[in-house]
Amino acid sequence: MTVAPLPEIAILLYDGAQAAAVHGLTDLFAVATRMTRERGGGGALRVSHWRPEGAAMACVFDSEPGAAHRPAILIAPPSLAPLMPAEAMRPLARWMAEAHEQGATLASICAGAFVLAETGLLAGRPATTHWGYAGLLSARFPDIRVDADRLVIDDGDLITAGGVMAWTDLGLVLVERLLGPTVMLDTARFLLVDPPGREQRSYRAFIPRLDHGDAAILKVQHGLQATGAVGAALPAMLAQAGLEERTFLRRFRKATGMTPTEYGQQIRIANARAALELTRRSVGQIAFDVGYEDPSAFRKLFLRLTGLTPGAYRKRFGRAGSGD
Known part of the structure; x- marks a missing residue:
């Protein structure tokens, strides 16, 4: 009997990527796996971490090592560091775009939207990022329909999340997609976090533009x-x-x-x-x-x-x- 491969969620490790989000997502998916198994389900999530090594991407963590890699989801996490130059993002973006061609869903959180945007796949599509980055994302990629009021925009094959802590919202969206709404709610209850549905505009501060020169x-x-x-x-x-x-x-x-x-x-x-x-x-x-x-x-x-x-x-x- 052939065992179906576990859905693999790959998280990118780039310079400045927020470690709390990377490890928090890893823990969230581990909790979701535990919840589905406690309910008698056979579902589980495989989580891997990837970083550039030379011209290639190397797997540096794998929750279920052994089987060949074919991520179903790729996530560009948030960053608390200054934005990477565009040329540093492009190798990551190429890898994401190649995975997308093989059927992977691409996701970003906060500043990770800039990496996702470098793929060119967000052109003409809705996307969100942290409200503090929204103007810069729009200026750098004017063909993206940026909506910084929303915390998560699930557009099928592309999912974007807004604030730095929106990794919890994105993680639960992915759990619901891969393991169902019951496991998602069990995971949210266990972690004491709100299920998806919050709006970023509730947190957004008004910062007037004063550098226009008029x-x-x-x-x-x-x-x-x-x-x-x-x-x-x-x-x-x-x-x-x-x-x-x-x-x-x-x-x-x-x-x-x-x-x-x-x-x-x-x-x-x-x-x-x-x-x-x-x-x-x-x-x-x-x-x-x-x-x-x-x-x-x-x-x-x-x-x-x-x-x-x-x-x-x-x-x-x-x-x-x-x-x-």
Whole structure:
């Protein structure tokens, strides 16, 4: 009787790859294997680690040594180091692309998206990365549809995950795909982590673009920041910039990537997030303090921009307890 080969998940070890993610994923898949066997299933996951050695890729760890390698999944892990130069990523990307041609699914986490992007396979496809890298990924690979609000984008043969710790989310997505939803939930419960479904926008901070070189727009940005964008009105912004409306709106979007209305909303919601995290003030009071007279409108906007209601946000991130 021929025994079917175990699904192999290969993790790339490149310069600066986060060791915690590499070993954490290895442990997560080991737990999933244990969970499926405890349920009487025969499924298991084989995990291997690979790094460049000369012009080739060498396996330096194998959880089930012996059988020939043919990874079903290849993962480019996150990194806490500065991004590698593109030329250093290309040998890894070529190896990933060759495996993809043989039927492998490719995955990335955080900065690993840049390695995956070097394959060229993300062109015209949706992808996510850490929100802090989203602008750079879009600039370097303008044909990728970058969506940094989402924590995991499963696009079939290509899966991308956002933040540094999103390896837990990616790992559970892969467990569900390879071993089923029951084993995935068992694994999540054992590790005390949330099942996939979180959104990155709940964690994303508003970091305004200030290095665009447009002095008139920068002056307005500083003014909005100083006032918390409370009561911000277009005529006052036009006067501050010394520009006529059409020119101002065009230059503001070019400099910031947003309309003045969207920019003001981001500042006000950022201030509301801080108040929810650090104070016990009620949601209604916070809404008024940041510039919204209608708490209902504030709640809808907060949900749209963060993916959570104000109450749910405070429950998850608050450090001062709940307000009314």
